[in-house]
Amino acid sequence: MFHLMLSVCLLADPALCAERLLPAPAALSEADCRKTAEARAADWLSAHPELAGGESRCLPTEALPRLAMKEIGGGLWVHEGQTALPDPQNRGAIANLSLAIGTEGIAVIDAGASRAEAEALYAAIRARSDLPIRAVILTHMHPDHTFGADLFREAGAEILGAPKLAAGIEARAEGWMESYPTQIGAGALLGTRPVPPDRGVAEEWLDLGGLRLHLQAVPTAHTDNDLTVFEPVSGTLFTGDLVFNGLLPTLDGSLKGWIGWLSAAHPEVRRIVPGHGPAPLPWPEGAQATRAYLEHLRTTIRAAIAEGLPMSAAIRARDPEDARHWTGYEESHPRNASAAYAELEWE
Numbered sequence: 001m002f003h004l005m006l007s008v009c010l011l012a013d014p015a016l017c018a019e020r021l022l023p024a025p026a027a028l029s030e031a032d033c034r035k036t037a038e039a040r041a042a043d044w045l046s047a048h049p050e051l052a053g054g055e056s057r058c059l060p061t062e063a064l065p066r067l068a069m070k071e072i073g074g075g076l077w078v079h080e081g082q083t084a085l086p087d088p089q090n091r092g093a094i095a096n097l098s099l100a101i102g103t104e105g106i107a108v109i110d111a112g113a114s115r116a117e118a119e120a121l122y123a124a125i126r127a128r129s130d131l132p133i134r135a136v137i138l139t140h141m142h143p144d145h146t147f148g149a150d151l152f153r154e155a156g157a158e159i160l161g162a163p164k165l166a167a168g169i170e171a172r173a174e175g176w177m178e179s180y181p182t183q184i185g186a187g188a189l190l191g192t193r194p195v196p197p198d199r200g201v202a203e204e205w206l207d208l209g210g211l212r213l214h215l216q217a218v219p220t221a222h223t224d225n226d227l228t229v230f231e232p233v234s235g236t237l238f239t240g241d242l243v244f245n246g247l248l249p250t251l252d253g254s255l256k257g258w259i260g261w262l263s264a265a266h267p268e269v270r271r272i273v274p275g276h277g278p279a280p281l282p283w284p285e286g287a288q289a290t291r292a293y294l295e296h297l298r299t300t301i302r303a304a305i306a307e308g309l310p311m312s313a314a315i316r317a318r319d320p321e322d323a324r325h326w327t328g329y330e331e332s333h334p335r336n337a338s339a340a341y342a343e344l345e346w347e
C-alpha cells in the first residue's frame, strides 16, 4: 500500500514546513498513488488555505513513521501517550490512542493531538491491516484526543462522539487553535483542523466483524461530552479521561457527576484503558487513585466553603502527598480547585 506525502509550508510563516500524509479511502498501488497525486494534493490544499503546497511523493507503508502500539488481546491495541502535560517536546502526544481490529473493519478510539500524531497512528494501523477504518470514536472534546480526527475522515471513517461533543468542540475550537500552538509549537500543528463529529451517539453497538464495541455516552463527569467504549469478550472498557493514570485528572465537567460514575459498579468491566498513562489497568483498582483524588478535592473544597474561605484561598491549598503522586499537580490542581469551588458553592 502506498501513501501520498505532500510538503507544505505555513503561508504566514514560510519557515514552518512539514510533510503531510494524505490518506486515501482505498488501498493504492504506487502507480495509482502517483497518478492521483496532483488532483488529491490540490483538493486537500483547498481545504487548508493557510498552507502552501510543494513537492509530493508516494511512500510505502513501511517507510512511514508510526506510533508504537501495544497489543492487549482480543484485537485491541493501545498507544500509551507520555505521562506529561502538553509541551513542545512531546508535541501534545500525551493521550492514549487505541485500535480495535475486527475481521471486516477497524475502529480508532481517540485521534491524537495533531494531524502529525494522527498520521503516525494511521501508519501504525496500515502496518497491521488494510481493512477499512469504519469509525474514529472520540471519548471527549479535549484537543489531545480529538485534533487528529480530520485525517481519519479523509481515510473514510465516520467520526463518532457523545451527543454533546459537537457543541463542545464548536465552542472551544477557536480558543484552542489560538492557545495550543504556543503550548506544543506551531510546527506540530501544521495542517491540523479541529472538526466536529459526523454523528452524536447516546448508546450504540459497532460491529467490526468478530469484534463488537459498545459505545455509551456518560452524564457530565470529566466533561459534558464523555463517552466510553466497551469490548465485552475481554471485558475491556476504554474510559477516556474518566480515569487518569499518573497524570493529574483535570476537571472540566462535574465533580459530583465524575465521582458518581467512578462509584458505580460497572460489573461487566474487568479491565480499563485510561485516557492517560500506562494501560491496561485492572478494574476497579485501576481507577482508585483518580477516585481518591476527586473525593479528596470534594472534601477539602466543601470544608473551605463551610469555613467561609474565599475561592482564592481554597485554590492555594495543596496536598503534599497528591503533589508527589501526580504529574502536572502544580499546574492543574489550582484549576481543578476553582472548578470544584464554583460547582460546590451552590450546594
Ligand SMILES: [Zn+2]
Binding pocket: 140, 142, 222, 241, 275
Ligand atoms: Zn480530557
